[in-house]
Amino acid sequence: MYCPPDGNTIQYSDSPGGKPGRITEPKGALFMSDVTLQYAQDMAHHWARSLRRNPRTPQCHRISEEEWVDQALPFYRGLKAVYNGDNEGRGGYDFFPRYAETVRGYGIPLHEGIYSLIMMRRQIWLYTDFQPLFLSDVDKEQMIAIINKTILLFDHGIYVMMKVYERAEGGSTDTEE
Numbered sequence: 001m002y003c004p005p006d007g008n009t010i011q012y013s014d015s016p017g018g019k020p021g022r023i024t025e026p027k028g029a030l031f032m033s034d035v036t037l038q039y040a041q042d043m044a045h046h047w048a049r050s051l052r053r054n055p056r057t058p059q060c061h062r063i064s065e066e067e068w069v070d071q072a073l074p075f076y077r078g079l080k081a082v083y084n085g086d087n088e089g090r091g092g093y094d095f096f097p098r099y100a101e102t103v104r105g106y107g108i109p110l111h112e113g114i115y116s117l118i119m120m121r122r123q124i125w126l127y128t129d130f131q132p133l134f135l136s137d138v139d140k141e142q143m144i145a146i147i148n149k150t151i152l153l154f155d156h157g158i159y160v161m162m163k164v165y166e167r168a169e170g171g172s173t174d175t176e177e
Contacts, residue, residue, distance in 0.1 A: 033079055033080035033082075034080075035127050035128050036076050036077075036079040036080065036124060036127070036128075037076075037077060037079070037080050039076075039127050040073055040076035040077045041069075041073065042127075043072070043076050043123045043124070043126075043127055044068075044069045044072035044073040044076055044123075045065070045069055046123060046126070047068070047072050047119060047120055047123045048065045048066075048068035048069045048072065049065060050119055050123075051068055051116055051119055052065060052068065054115075054119065056112070056115050057108075057112045057115055057116060057119075058112070059106075059107065059108045059109060059112050060106075060108055060112055060116060063106050063108075067106075071099055071102060071103075072120060072123075074095065075095045075099070075120070076123075076124075078095065079124075082149075082153060093153070093156060095157075096156065096157040096160040096161065097160055097164060099117075099157070099161070100113065100160055100161040100163075100164035100165070101164055103116065103161070104164060104165055104168055110161070110162065110165045113161050113165070114158050114161060114162075117154055117157050117158055117161065118154070120154075121150065121151075121154045124150060
């Protein structure tokens with residue numbers, strides 16, 4: 001049984017005979033997706049403010065907070081599908097080419113665009129790290145799996161951003177993303 005931050009209880013079913021069934025959505029994934037969905041607006045605003053103040057992202061400072069929030073909000077809201085492995089979970093992966101094109105369109109250098117993704121990932125950790133259930137209700141294997149999935153997702157995003165910039169500069173015609 002799991003109790004997300006809003007107080008609702010989710011009961012996981014067991015297989016016949018009283019043996020634990022396979023949990024198709026690990027508690028850790030469910031919890032992280034609940035946190036990112038519930039706090040998506042706050043996370044996007046905190047990320048945007050941090051991005052606009054960070055000395056490593058000076059070109060990002062000239063873009064309004066609301067424009068940055070508009071970039072991050074769909075991603076944070078779409079993480080539930082990514083963590084749950086839904087077919088619509090491609091939304092998290094589909095976000096990166098659009099984000100990279102937008103950031104490049106703003107005239108943000110590649111290194112700042114990549115750092116913006118690193119900061120976006122950090123917002124997930126900041127919000128989930130301070131939730132007591134993440135530390136007490138999720139076993140180590142599930143935590144490792146969720147951390148690995150998040151790292152892989154953002155590794156993919158950084159790769160896609162580099163490819164978008166490379167193509168824009170005429171350096172590659174490779175379409176693999």
